[in-house]
Amino acid sequence: xxxxxxxxxxxxxxxxxxxxxxxxxxxxxxxxxxxxxxxxxxxxxxxxxxxxxxxxxxxxxxxxxxxxxxxxxxxxxxxxxxxxxxxxxxxxxxxxxxxxxxxxxxxxxxxxxxxxxxxxxxxxxxxxxxxxxxxxxxxxxxxxxxxxxxxxxxxxxxxxxxxxxxxxxxxxxxxxxxxxxxxxxxxxxxxxxxxxxxxxxxxxxxxxxxxxxxxxxxxxxxxxxxxxxxxxxxxxxxxxxxxxxxxxxxxxxxxxxxxxxxxxxxxxxxxxxxxxxxxxxxxxxxxxxxxxxxxxxxxxxxxxxxxxxxxxxxxxxxxxxxxxxxxxxxxxxxxxxxxxxxxxxxxxxxxxxxxxxxxxxxxxxxxxxxxxxxxxxxxxxxxxxxxxxxxxxxxxxxxxxxxxxxxxxx
Amino acid sequence: xxxxxxxxxxxxxxxxxxxxxxxxxxxxxxxxxxxxxxxxxxxxxxxxxxxxxxxxxxxxxxxxxxxxxxxxxxxxxxxxxxxxxxxxxxxxxxxxxxxxxxxxxxxxxxxxxxxxxxxxxxxxxxxxxxxxxxxxxxxxxxxxxxxxxxxxxxxxxxxxxxxxxxxxxxxxxxxxxxxxxxxxxxxxxxxxxxxxxxxxxxxxxxxxxxxxxxxxxxxxxxxxxxxxxxxxxxxxxxxxxxxxxxxxxxxxxxxxxxxxxxxxxxxxxxxxxxxxxxxxxxxxxxxxxxxxxxxxxxxxxxxxxxxxxxxxxxxxxxxxxxxxxxxxxxxxxxxxxxxxxxxxxxxxxxxxxxxxxxxxxxxxxxxxxxxxxxxxxxxxxxxxxxxxxxxxxxxxxxxxxx
Numbered sequence: 070x071x072x073x074x075x076x077x078x079x080x081x082x083x084x085x086x087x088x089x090x091x092x093x094x095x096x097x098x099x100x101x102x103x104x105x106x107x108x109x110x111x112x113x114x115x116x117x118x119x120x121x122x123x124x125x126x127x128x129x130x131x132x133x134x135x136x137x138x139x140x141x142x143x144x145x146x147x148x149x150x151x152x153x154x155x156x157x158x159x160x161x162x163x164x165x166x167x168x169x170x171x172x173x174x175x176x177x178x179x180x181x182x183x184x185x186x187x188x189x190x191x192x193x194x195x196x197x198x199x200x201x202x203x204x205x206x207x208x209x210x211x212x213x214x215x216x217x218x219x220x221x222x223x224x225x226x227x228x229x230x231x232x233x234x235x236x237x238x239x240x241x242x243x244x245x246x247x248x249x250x251x252x253x254x255x256x257x258x259x260x261x262x263x264x265x266x267x268x269x270x271x272x273x274x275x276x277x278x279x280x281x282x283x284x285x286x287x288x289x290x291x292x293x294x295x296x297x298x299x300x301x302x303x304x305x306x307x308x309x310x311x312x313x314x315x316x317x318x319x320x321x322x323x324x325x326x327x328x329x330x331x332x333x334x335x336x337x338x339x340x341x342x343x344x345x346x347x348x349x350x351x352x353x354x355x356x357x358x359x360x361x362x363x364x365x366x367x368x369x370x371x372x373x374x375x376x377x378x379x380x381x382x383x384x385x386x387x388x389x390x391x392x393x394x395x396x397x398x399x400x401x402x403x404x405x406x407x408x409x410x411x412x413x414x415x416x417x418x419x420x421x422x423x424x425x426x427x428x429x430x431x432x433x434x435x436x437x438x439x440x441x442x443x444x445x446x447x448x449x450x451x452x453x454x455x456x457x458x459x460x461x462x463x464x465x466x467x468x469x470x471x472x473x474x475x476x477x478x479x
Numbered sequence: 480x481x482x483x484x485x486x487x488x489x490x491x492x493x494x495x496x497x498x499x500x501x502x503x504x505x506x507x508x509x510x511x512x513x514x515x516x517x518x519x520x521x522x523x524x525x526x527x528x529x530x531x532x533x534x535x536x537x538x539x540x541x542x543x544x545x546x547x548x549x550x551x552x553x554x555x556x557x558x559x560x561x562x563x564x565x566x567x568x569x570x571x572x573x574x575x576x577x578x579x580x581x582x583x584x585x586x587x588x589x590x591x592x593x594x595x596x597x598x599x600x601x602x603x604x605x606x607x608x609x610x611x612x613x614x615x616x617x618x619x620x621x622x623x624x625x626x627x628x629x630x631x632x633x634x635x636x637x638x639x640x641x642x643x644x645x646x647x648x649x650x651x652x653x654x655x656x657x658x659x660x661x662x663x664x665x666x667x668x669x670x671x672x673x674x675x676x677x678x679x680x681x682x683x684x685x686x687x688x689x690x691x692x693x694x695x696x697x698x699x700x701x702x703x704x705x706x707x708x709x710x711x712x713x714x715x716x717x718x719x720x721x722x723x724x725x726x727x728x729x730x731x732x733x734x735x736x737x738x739x740x741x742x743x744x745x746x747x748x749x750x751x752x753x754x755x756x757x758x759x760x761x762x763x764x765x766x767x768x769x770x771x772x773x774x775x776x777x778x779x780x781x782x783x784x785x786x787x788x789x790x791x792x793x794x795x796x797x798x799x800x801x802x803x804x805x806x807x808x809x810x811x812x813x814x815x816x817x818x819x820x821x822x823x824x825x826x827x828x829x830x831x832x833x834x835x836x837x838x839x840x841x842x843x844x845x846x847x848x849x850x851x852x853x854x855x856x857x858x859x860x861x862x863x864x865x866x867x868x869x870x871x872x873x874x875x876x877x878x879x880x881x
Contacts, residue, residue, distance in 0.1 A: 168732070175585070175635070199675030200738055200862070204585060204635035209863025212732040218749055221732040221865055222643065225585075225635040226616055233632045240650050245481065246753075309578065309630035310622050456623065458631075 072242050073298030074289050074464075076155025078147040078253075079417050081285030081405040082118020086150055090414075091421050093404045097431025101281050106260040115263040116281035118406035122146050128159075129214060136197050137210060140176040140257040144207035145214055147253050147288035152215075155290035155297065157249070163217040167247035169238050170208035170223050171230035171254040173409020174262075176201055207255055219247055226308060228452050230254060231412040232460030235291075235306035242293050253288030254413030266407070279375075283406015287413035289420075300420030301464040304447065308460035370422075370448045371398040371436075372415040374407075377453045378436045397446070398436040412450050416462055419448040423466045480752070482759035483728075485874040486649040487721035489709040490565025492557035492663075493815045495702025495802045496530035500560050505819050508827040509847055513801050515686045515698050521670045527682045530700035530803030531668055543624050549701075550583055551620035553808070554665035557703035558621055561661065565707045566719060569625065575658040575713065577627040580648035581618040582640025582664035584672065584807035617665055629657050635807070638771075639730070639859040640664050641704060642810025642867035646728025648708050658713045664811035665703035672806065673699055679738065687774035687804075688831035689797035690783060690843045697773040700803020704811030706818075723818040726854065726870040727758025733864030739777055744785040746866040747858065751789065754856070754868035762790045766852030766872075767826050769817040770843065771860045772797020773804050774831065778860055780839060787840035794850065796843045800830025810859040810867055817857040818871050825849045 079086065082101070083093035093099045104117040122142040125134065128149040134142060152159060200206065205223035212221050220241065224234045231254040238250040263282045270279070292298065371378070378398050405414045421427070422442060432439040448464045491501050496514070498504035515528035537552035539545040547555070562572065618633040630651060634644045641664020648662030676682050676699060683695040706725075714721060731749035733741035740747070755761065768790060770782050774797075786795050798816050805812055820826045829843035854872035861867070 172635075194674040194678040196675075196678040199671075199678050202671070202675070203637050203862050205637050205861070205863045205865065206737070208636075209732070209737055209865065212734045212864065213737065216734045218732050218734045218746055220730045221636070221863070222647075222730075223635045224632060226618070226631070226633050229631075233630075236630060237632070237647060240647075240654060243654070244483070244650060307630060308632065310628045457628070458619065 070243055070293050071295065071302050072239055072291055072293050073302040074300035074420050075292045075294070075297040076151045076153070076157070076290035077300060077417050077420055078150025078152070078154060078288040079285070079414065080120045080122065080143055080146050080150070081414065082120065082283050083404045085121065085124045085146070087154065087417065087421060090404065090417060091425065094401065094418055094421060094427070094430065097403070097433045099404045104258060104263065106263055113267060115267050117258055117263065118281055118283040119258055120285040125149070138176060138201045140255065141201065141207050141210045143257070143284070143286045144170060144211060144253060144255045147255065147286035148211045148215065148251055151251060151253070151288035151290050157290065159215055163215055164219060165248040166217050167220040167238070167241050167250045168208050168211055168217060168222070169234045169250060169252045170205070170211070171234035171252070171410055171413065172204065172207065172223065172225055173227045173230050173256050174259050175204040175225060176206055176257065211251070228409045228411070228454060229308040229458065229460035231410050231416070232306050232452070232462050233308035235303060235462045236308055238291050239303060239306055242291065248292065250291040251288060252291055253286050254410030255286035256284055256408040256410045258282060258284040262407070280402040280407045283408045285405055285408070285414070287410070287417040289416070298467070299424055301423040301448070301466055304463040304465045306462045309458070311457045311459055370419070370442060370446050371451060372401065372419055372448055373398070373451045374400055374402050374411060375436060377451055380453045381451070397440050397442060399430065399434050400436050401434055403433070412452055412460070412462065415450040416464070419450060419464050422448070423464065480756035483757040484653050485724040485726050486652045487709050487711060487714055488706045488723045488725060488818065489714060489719055489721055490561040490563070490567070490707035491722060491815045491818060492560030492564060492705040493703065493812055494532065494536055494553065494557055495805055495808070495812055496532055496700055497801045499534060499536050501564070501815060501819055504816070505823065508798060508801050508816070509825070511828060511830065511847070513686065513830055515803065518668065518673060520668065521673070524670060524673065525677060527677060527684050528686060528698050529668055529673065530698055532701055544620060547620055548617070549667035550665050551617040553667060553701065553703035554581060554617045554621050554663070554705070555624045557663060557665065557705040558625070558661050561705040561707045562625070565709070566717070567707070572659070573626050576629045576656070578629040578648060578651050578657040578660040579618045579622045579627065579631045580634065580644045580651065580660055580662045581621060581632070582634040582636065582642070582644035582807045582811060583617050584637055584640065584666045585635065621661060636865045636867070637862040638804070638806050639810055639861035639865045639867035640807035641812065642814060642857065642859045642869050643730055645706055645725060645811060645814055645869055646730065646867060649725040649728060652708050652710050658710050660708040661705060662708055663703065663705035664808040666701060666805055666807040668699055668701035681775055683774060686831060687800055689772035689774040689799055689829060690779045690836065690839060691832045692834045692836035694774045694776065694779060696775050697799065698803040700805040702802060702805045702808050702812055704808055704813070704815040706811070706814065723821060723871050724874055726760065726872055726874060727754040727756070728867070728869055729753025729755070729757060730865065730867045733866065735864060737863055740781045740860055741864065742781070744781040746864055747781065747785055747860060748789065750866040750868040751785070751856070751858065754870050758854070758870040760854055760870065762793065764852065764854050765790065765793050765856055766821065766850045767855050768793055768795035769813045769855065769857040770795045770797045771809070771858055772799055772829065772843065774799060782858070783839035783841045794826065794844050794848065795841070796826050796829040798827070800832070810857070810869070813857045813859070814869050814871060817855045820850070821853065821855050821872055824851070
């Protein structure tokens, strides 16, 4: 079974809808705004990439949104945009659609508004505020607005929430629990994150070039229907802990270099480990990949933030004794800012690159040296955290060598 | 919907106000005792009783990680019991592909403790500890404690999270991604939830009374329930037998209201239908149902109607009268209780129930009783209209054989 992306809905500092993201992608930047956060030391102005949800009025009457906070409104708008892009009218056969929402912070602003309660300033807790602070609020409101009674899941795993959600979406489709999955990553502007960033920059702990704190959402319609796939196939998705032996012995370069190498990393047991790691069944993978008709090792596109890139580069240097020169590494975080579900935007950008056949991007988006993008290049969206924790989603392009109806099963 | 392969459960762990391990909890349940009391950990905030763990269950010197949020401490303690119950050698375990799938009401570190620190930190520009709290995660802490490698996921489906995590973790075994999965749920009692539920007028000022005519709402609790799910191959390699099996799992959304269940239990029925189909069983195969049974007016009415119409004559109970509502842990704790009751061939009386409500077409068991059969259902309903249902027990062909 091949799983792919049929629709994309994005909202962020770059604007609303995938045409806005595409424009920002081609331009290489988005306009930064300033946001005020309240602290004990007084108000401070911090740069931010914030999302505007006013377009939600095009989809639902505003009066129905009076109890929905900004966090949920972003998720709702992203969902409507993704459904529209996939040409699925709301209400059409949604009982076989699953919903998965990934969030790194949940409804942070709501939760932090409980400060007054915690500090005794306000003894009465608002029931609406409390309801909206529950982590599955966005996924629940999406199901209510769409009248979608399928499986509904919220995942909260900080920066690995998005690959974790993709991993489960692929399982649902492979096990035929659902025909379609509406999957999105959403995070609200975090004043804790902004405050942290402000102080890091003030103390010189992070560079001035690091992206401002962002917010927004990126939603996807995932399906196994080959006729509907327009933004690439999901080759694999994983979020978890990589075996320490693998990280040490093999380095991280296989993740960079392509699917055939990736399969080595995840399927060839490192010493002392009885099997590799992968979110797709081993039999399916090991049987198919040797017949893969294209050598993808040298032209895989890596999409990640600078921190992850530096970790992979350091590992490559340590293991291979040489820095990589051939990899295409892109960071789009300047378009949507820094936020835990950043990978959702990376995947949206990757989908647009695949669908639009983009060959060139502004030099500022490249983490290494700028280069052409091969139309047959797979894309690996990657996040590496501390202690061997990583997540990735790999996309295969819609290419004649990867036919939707036959060929390698992924 | 198709029938799925049963997934073995080789070990179980649990702690809550009813006890600090599975055996103690089960003994407590059948003794019919319960001791709800106003919260000790944030005294002065309210008098509505809770089911709090008052023992020092987490001794840091026995664990790798010394300073963790309470939810993670609960999860690790229950998981350690599950691993010991499965007879697993930790070195052997680390060489396997092991996943962690954990349900929690709040996955990250946004707890009362965190908020308190954030408030203090506003006068201190160095807030890295708080940022780490945001990145903290009970599933990650669990994986780190046991040094395992594999997929890690934190499910935050509110009150159904624990049941969902077990159902999702079982799929990892079925699909060949993992040799074993530590799956379950954990949640500590904290102030925000306590005040929040009170604001919704959903808590009882006295001990909760699920399905009783005098029910006024829930009592919150805390705890963790964990199951070690294991592939048949790994079990055979270790020459061990399963304690029970995850036979089926279903989940569905009401898609109607954020804080009230569907008046006809639409999502619950859909989830039950999927769970039964994936287990390949019918209603008559069930020995009993472990209900969500919170003690709130709406929840208990919906469940009673669904049980009466779709599972007539099947005995059911709520264990929340013994444990309180442990939120993200509830589905997992109750799954452990369900499996343990099947093993013992008996179910405890539904604590707090004494006087039937004429509006409820079915009533829970009011005394401890023996049950026959090898399959049972555990269901959970959640904020946002989520419903998760697990079918536990022994598949037909392995009856008696393990």
